[in-house]
Amino acid sequence: MTMPSAYEPSEVEGRLYRSWVARGYFHAEPDDRREPFCIVLPPPNVTGALHIGHALDHTIQDVLVRRRRMQGYAALWLPGTDHAGIGTEVLVARQLLAEGVDKREIGREVFVERVWEWRERYGDRIVEQMKALGNSCDWDRLRFTMDEGLQHAVRVAFVRLYEDDLIYRGERIINWCPTDQTALSDSEVEHESVEGELITFRYPLGDGDGYVDAATTRVETMLGDTGIAVHPDDTRYASLVGRSVRHPLDGRKLPIVADAAVDPAFGTGAVKVTPAHDPNDFEIAERRGLEARNILEADATLNDLVPEEFRGLDRYEARRAVRDRLDELGLLVEEERPYVHSVGHCYRCRSEIEPWLSGKQWFVKVEPLKGPAMEAAEAGKLTFFPARWRDRYLEWLEGLRDWNISRQLWWGHRIPVWYCPKGHEFASVEDPDACAECGSTEIEQDPDVLDTWFSSQLWPFSTLGWPEDTEDLRYFYPTSVLVTGYEILYLWVARMVMAGIRLAGDVPFHDVVIHGLVRDAQGRKMSKSLGNVIDPLDMIERYGADALRFSLSRMASPEQQNLPLSEDQIEAGKHFANKLWNAARLVRTNLEGDALELPPSARLTVIDRWLLSRAEACRQEVDAAIETYRFADAAQALYRFLWSEYCDWGLEMAKPRLYEGSAEDRQDASSVLAWILERTLRLLHPIMPFVTEEIRQRFVGEGSIVIAPWPEPMPDHRDGAAEGRVGFAMDLVTAVRRFRSDHRVPPALELRVGVEGDDAQREILGTLSEEVRRLARIGSLLTRGADLPPSGAARLHVQGAEVLIPLEGVLDPEAECERLRGRLEAMAGEAEKAERKLANEGFVTKAPAEVVEEQRRRLGQLKEEEAALREQLDELGCG
RNA sequence: GGGCGCGUAGCUCAGCGGGAGAGCGCUCGCCUCACACGCGAGAGGUCGUAGGUUCAAAUCCUGCCGCGCCCACCA
Numbered sequence: 001m002t003m004p005s006a007y008e009p010s011e012v013e014g015r016l017y018r019s020w021v022a023r024g025y026f027h028a029e030p031d032d033r034r035e036p037f038c039i040v041l042p043p044p045n046v047t048g049a050l051h052i053g054h055a056l057d058h059t060i061q062d063v064l065v066r067r068r069r070m071q072g073y074a075a076l077w078l079p080g081t082d083h084a085g086i087g088t089e090v091l092v093a094r095q096l097l098a099e100g101v102d103k104r105e106i107g108r109e110v111f112v113e114r115v116w117e118w119r120e121r122y123g124d125r126i127v128e129q130m131k132a133l134g135n136s137c138d139w140d141r142l143r144f145t146m147d148e149g150l151q152h153a154v155r156v157a158f159v160r161l162y163e164d165d166l167i168y169r170g171e172r173i174i175n176w177c178p179t180d181q182t183a184l185s186d187s188e189v190e191h192e193s194v195e196g197e198l199i200t201f202r203y204p205l206g207d208g209d210g211y212v213d214a215a216t217t218r219v220e221t222m223l224g225d226t227g228i229a230v231h232p233d234d235t236r237y238a239s240l241v242g243r244s245v246r247h248p249l250d251g252r253k254l255p256i257v258a259d260a261a262v263d264p265a266f267g268t269g270a271v272k273v274t275p276a277h278d279p280n281d282f283e284i285a286e287r288r289g290l291e292a293r294n295i296l297e298a299d300a301t302l303n304d305l306v307p308e309e310f311r312g313l314d315r316y317e318a319r320r321a322v323r324d325r326l327d328e329l330g331l332l333v334e335e336e337r338p339y340v341h342s343v344g345h346c347y348r349c350r351s352e353i354e355p356w357l358s359g360k361q362w363f364v365k366v367e368p369l370k371g372p373a374m375e376a377a378e379a380g381k382l383t384f385f386p387a388r389w390r391d392r393y394l395e396w397l398e399g400l401r402d403w404n405i406s407r408q409l410w411w412g413h414r415i416p417v418w419y420c421p422k423g424h425e426f427a428s429v430e431d432p433d434a435c436a437e438c439g440s441t442e443i444e445q446d447p448d449v450l451d452t453w454f455s456s457q458l459w460p461f462s463t464l465g466w467p468e469d470t471e472d473l474r475y476f477y478p479t480s481v482l483v484t485g486y487e488i489l490y491l492w493v494a495r496m497v498m499a500g501i502r503l504a505g506d507v508p509f510h511d512v513v514i515h516g517l518v519r520d521a522q523g524r525k526m527s528k529s530l531g532n533v534i535d536p537l538d539m540i541e542r543y544g545a546d547a548l549r550f551s552l553s554r555m556a557s558p559e560q561q562n563l564p565l566s567e568d569q570i571e572a573g574k575h576f577a578n579k580l581w582n583a584a585r586l587v588r589t590n591l592e593g594d595a596l597e598l599p600p601s602a603r604l605t606v607i608d609r610w611l612l613s614r615a616e617a618c619r620q621e622v623d624a625a626i627e628t629y630r631f632a633d634a635a636q637a638l639y640r641f642l643w644s645e646y647c648d649w650g651l652e653m654a655k656p657r658l659y660e661g662s663a664e665d666r667q668d669a670s671s672v673l674a675w676i677l678e679r680t681l682r683l684l685h686p687i688m689p690f691v692t693e694e695i696r697q698r699f700v701g702e703g704s705i706v707i708a709p710w711p712e713p714m715p716d717h718r719d720g721a722a723e724g725r726v727g728f729a730m731d732l733v734t735a736v737r738r739f740r741s742d743h744r745v746p747p748a749l750e751l752r753v754g755v756e757g758d759d760a761q762r763e764i765l766g767t768l769s770e771e772v773r774r775l776a777r778i779g780s781l782l783t784r785g786a787d788l789p790p791s792g793a794a795r796l797h798v799q800g801a802e803v804l805i806p807l808e809g810v811l812d813p814e815a816e817c818e819r820l821r822g823r824l825e826a827m828a829g830e831a832e833k834a835e836r837k838l839a840n841e842g843f844v845t846k847a848p849a850e851v852v853e854e855q856r857r858r859l860g861q862l863k864e865e866e867a868a869l870r871e872q873l874d875e876l877g878c879g
Numbered sequence: 880g881g882g883c884g885c886g887u888a889g890c891u892c893a894g895c896g897g898g899a900g901a902g903c904g905c906u907c908g909c910c911u912c913a914c915a916c917g918c919g920a921g922a923g924g925u926c927g928u929a930g931g932u933u934c935a936a937a938u939c940c941u942g943c944c945g946c947g948c949c950c951a952c953c954a
Contacts, residue, residue: 005914173952191951198954215954263953271954279952342951355952388883392949395882399950486949554902555891562947564891568903575916582914589913632893636901651913659912734920740908741920747909777911830898837897842934851897851935858898 003588003698007581009544009574013690017131025069025706026136028076030475037073038476039065040460041137042484042492043145045084046119047091050129052518052526052565053485055536058135059549059687060515060556060631061483066136066686067626068480070710076476077136078463080143081123085412085452086180086348092118092411108410115411119144129537134545134689136706143463145455146413153462154413154455155429157503162417162427166365166502167405169417169425173279174404176356177346178300178315182408183361185451186401187491188347195338199323200268202331203228203245206253212237212245213333214272217341219326220318222247223306224295225254227273229284232258234269248331249322250307257288276357294357298408315354362406362415362448369498370397376497376507385513385629389489396490403495405451412449419444457495460508473504482509485517513629515556516563539570546688547573553687554639556631576639577691580681583647584695587677590658591670596699598675599668605657606767608672609722611650614641615676616717622683623713631687638684646676649730656770674699679711725764728799729772732765735796735803736776742819743811750779751810754793757783757801795872797865807876817878824869831862 020026030036039061044054061077069075092115093103103111123144130137143150161167174183200215201222212228228245230237237256244253254273261284262271275285275292285292297303300315309325310318326332344353374397376382377390384390406415417427420435420443434441458466460482464473478500484493493512500508519525520532539548550573555563598604604612618641625634650673657669678699685692685705696705736753745751753776755765762783765772773781794816796803807813837843837855844852 003913006916007914217954261952266953268954274954278954280954281952283952341953392883395950490950557892562885566891566903569891571916572903575914578916579914582917584913586913636893639902647913648918652918655912737919738921744908747911747919774911834898837935840934843897844934846934847897855897 003581003585005582005585007578007691007694009546009577009690010541012694013132013134013540013545016690016693017134020136020704020706021131021139023704025704026077026138027140028074028138030471031074034072034074036476036480037065037068037075038479039077039481039483040463040479041077041079042482042488043080043082043143043456043459044126045087046081046123046126046144047084047088048126050126050133050536052534052536054130055133055548056515056518056552056556056563057483057485058130058133059552060513060629061481062133062135062549062689063553063626063631063634063686064481064483066689066706067710069136069706070682070685070708072709074475076138076141078141078143079127079130079135079137079139080145080459080463081126082452082456083119083144083146083412085407085409085449086182088115088118089409089411090180090348103410111410132537132540132545134549136689141463145452145459149465150455150458150462151413152429153458153466154450155416156467157458157462157499158416158450158454159427159429160503161364166368167362168365169360169362171357171360172363172404173277173282173355173357174361175344176298176300176354176358177349177351178298178354179349179351180346180409181298183358183404183406184346184353185404185453187453189344189353190347191342191344193340194343194352195340196343197335197337198339198341199326199332199336200334201326202248202333203254203272204248204331205240206244206246208243210240212240212256212270213268214270215267215334216272217339218277218315218319220302220310220315220322221274221277221295222272222322223249223302223310223318224274224276224293225272226252226275226285226293227254227288227290228256229259229262229271229273229281229288230256230269231262231264232260234262234264236264236269248329249325255288255290257284257290259284259288278355282357292357296354296356298358300354358408361404362417362446362450364403364405364454366400366402366498369502370400372501373397373494373497376501381507381510382497383511385511389486389512389514393489393494397494400494403451405454406446406448407451408447409449412452413455415446415448415450417446419446453491453495456492457499458503460496460500461504466504477504477508478506479509481511481513483513483515486514487517489514511629518552519562519564520566534565534567534570539567543570543574544577544690546577546691547571549573550576550635550639550688553631553635556635557633573688576643577688579643579647580684580691580695583642583651584677584698586651586658587670587673588698590666591674591699592667594699594701595671596675596678597671599671603664603668604672605668606722606725606764607650607653607771608669609717609719610726611646611672611676612714612717613719613723614645614650615680616714617641618645618680619683619711619713626686635687638680638687642680642684646680650676652775653726653768653771656774660770681705682708682711725760726768728761728764728801729768732798732801732803733772733775735798736778736805739794739796739805740777743815745810747777749810750777752780752782752806753778754782754804754806755801756804761799761801791875795868797868800861802868813876814878817873817876820869820873820876820878824866824873827862827866827869831859831866834859834862 065075065077096103175189177184196217198215198217199219200213202211202213204211240256241258244255247254261280273281273284273290275282275290276294293305295302295305302310302313302318304311310321313321346353374394377393417425418432419425420438420440422438422440424435424437426436435443460479461473461477464476466473496508500506526533536548547570551569618637621637622634654669654673657665678696681692681696682705693705765783769781792808793804793806807816834855838859
């Protein structure tokens with residue numbers, strides 16, 4: 001097989017991916033001879049395109065799954081997409097509108113049909129994009145949160161919770177998005193600081209002289225006020241409780257009530273009560289028997305309950321109009337502007353959320369669910385990476401309030417509850433023909449659909465066949481790991497735990513891996529308006545999927561909240577793939593045959609043993625890192641070993657045997673290199689699946705790396721002695737290179753070098769003479785004292801050995817003197833520091849003996865080198 | 880209002896009680912028979928700031944300054 005000198009990912013990736021899928025490598029079934037490993041993919045929205053955040057999320061999951069698959073687990077990565085209620089409904093509705101079609105005109109049924117059509121046409125785009133990334137998902141099991149099985153699961157879940165009294169219908173203040181015109185759960189509201197205004201105005205007493213002042217940031221809501229509340233112990237207002245004020249704009253009488261929820265220290269100590277538009281006020285009103293007066297339409301314009309002049313205004317217009325009218329009436333007491341306060345925004349469309357009494361909504365009662373979910377984390381059934389997220393998770397559950405699950409939308413799982421004219425209400429898994437209580441056939445289904453997250457929370461078990469007791473479920477559930485960004489820890493993760501324990505009888509996963517958000521190189525969020533978006537598909541096209549995956553892995557440290565990524569880093573990933581490709585070319589062309597076996601240990605050279613030892617160290621690091629989800633450390637260990645050790649030293653030191661040795665030398669050397677490379681490719685495969693497969697096939701034929709065994713530990717390969725010996729040779733080479741570079745010695749000029757070292761050093765230089773000479777461009781390398789030049793040489797110090805380089809014909813001695821003086825100065829500074837430390841009595845008496853000893857040893861070394869430098873300056877006749 | 884995280888080389892970060900590190904960028908020298916998507920060498924930091932604990936602090940504690948994030952029904 002020929003190997004061109006540059007690796008071209010685009011010519012490789014599609015072909016390999018198709019072959020993997022065709023051979024069914026990604027398909028997993030329950031198998032009693034294997035351990036299960038399962039990850040469910042957090043389903044991306046069908047509306048979406050794969051963005052860089054997905055690429056990170058998916059790369060992490062693929063690394064985990066591919067490694068387990070190689071380790072012999074029945075490794076299942078279960079993919080799917082989410083119907084994304086609001087997002088999809090808004091998107092399709094907007095498209096229809098562009099065609100001149102209003103969704104209200106075509107009606108619910110036709111609209112939902114249109115959404116399905118849209119999904120048929122575009123819903124698989126994102127799946128194709130996942131394939132381009134190299135995801136080893138089991139595509140035979142691809143699911144969609146609205147497909148038949150999942151619809152059934154959602155209904156069963158709803159009915160069970162309903163029958164256990166964990167779902168109820170109630171009239172409460174909810175979060176209303178006037179743009180999307182639906183209710184939202186608390187988790188879907190994002191609080192942001194906004195510059196608004198705080199207006200204090202005056203309510204005249206209705207029965208006599210006097211007034212009460214109240215403050216608000218939404219002055220238009222005063223049109224819906226039905227009372228005034230003060231704290232029961234507030235002496236300022238004690239005489240007013242039980243009396244009333246008169247509404248200045250519509251003349252209604254508003255009672256003054258006492259309620260402990262009022263903070264007497266804030267503002268005037270009196271609160272206007274707007275039960276239909278504020279959750280606090282709603283509760284006060286319930287306790288004090290005040291009416292709720294709803295003044296808003298669904299689009300946040302004012303309705304007919306307000307005085308004529310304000311009807312039909314939107315909330316912002318009304319805010320201004322009411323303020324102006326109060327001003328005219330002389331009732332405006334104070335205006336603070338800007339007044340910075342926090343306002344809820346819709347997580348989909350960013351509109352300001354209106355707390356609103358919208359009529360009856362469905363809620364999940366969370367109190368009985370959160371206890372078990374908290375205990376699971378406390379008992380270690382659920383482990384968070386990084387661990388600090390566990391506390392956040394617990395805090396959130398602690399403060400959790402009932403979950404509003406009804407949405408005033410058409411696209412989604414319709415609430416499986418029916419009503420009959422007699423007022424009966426019942427939930428049903430199957431569509432009923434008649435009322436379950438009275439048999440009436442005039443039944444009507446609740447018009448609302450469920451929160452998307454209601455179906456998402458079932459994902460880890462609904463995708464495995466729940467509520468049926470399937471083999472898949474018994475085998476793969478609970479799943480092994482959940483990988484996701486921190487932004488949906490509450491929205492999704494915590495709810496899966498509650499639902500999993502309640503409905504499927506166990507936690508949905510054992511480990512939760514929370515990663516950060518991908519940012520641009522400056523740490524800014526990627527956004528279209530900033531123009532700093534890195535499109536993963538574009539990157540794959542230009543640099544290859546491996547390059548993208550490698551760069552993402554290299555920064556995927558779970559401790560980080562922000563993960564800055566630049567195109568340079570992706571380019572570096574491409575270079576790495578190319579580097580491997582070329583290393584493989586060198587090895588392949590020197591290796592006879594396909595057998596990947598190490599030579600008998602008697603024929604292993606010290607270089608071989610050194611490289612085997614380093615390879616095993618790398619394997620240890622990779623395993624340890626991935627086990628604890630430190631992907632950056634795993635990627636870094638592989639990069640460092642393959643590039644800085646295998647290529648820079650391993651291949652370079654092998655060259656004498658490859659090019660100048662006997663046939664047996666050549667075969668032995670290339671066998672060791674090939675064996676290590678192949679083994680390391682398997683370690684790298686989860687991170688860079690394509691290039692590792694492509695290269696490996698050049699050595700082992702068609703056998704795929706996807707199902708090749710994960711490298712087993714080989715503790716025997718660790719060889720401290722070999723590392724020490726070769727390490728000396730490497731240090732020596734580096735010292736000579738530095739000398740050459742410092743003095744601009746022409747590269748072609750071969751040096752004469754003599755080394756005065758101990759027996760072991762002499763021995764290793766004898767053994768590695770060829771290698772050292774080649775790497776440092778040394779013409780003759782002498783290792784016996786008697787043969788060393790008598791004088792006029794530069795002296796370098798390497799691990800206690802002295803390296804002599806005769807200067808004649810190489811450079812002017814004065815240049816070397818210059819270098820020596822610099823060294824001497826640095827050395828003296830170091831020595832002085834060490835001396836001061838040892839002169840400190842506290843240090844000598846209180847520090848551990850080995851620390852003191854180490855310091856003494858170091859000082860001794862420094863002194864020795866210093867003396868040697870002085871001696872040499874003399875010898876060279878420097879001033 | 881409560882809580883969390885972070886301030887170390889130009890950039891992004893690792894180190895988390897005993898000699899300041901990596902990658903990228905930068906400078907210099909090399910088209911050396913795998914690779915210029917490359918090879919070799921190098922420069923660059925009072926470890927945010929002020930105190931404290933310790934023989935010893937980038938590393939532990941406290942205050943301050945700056946940045947980011949999460950949670951929250953103070954009108």
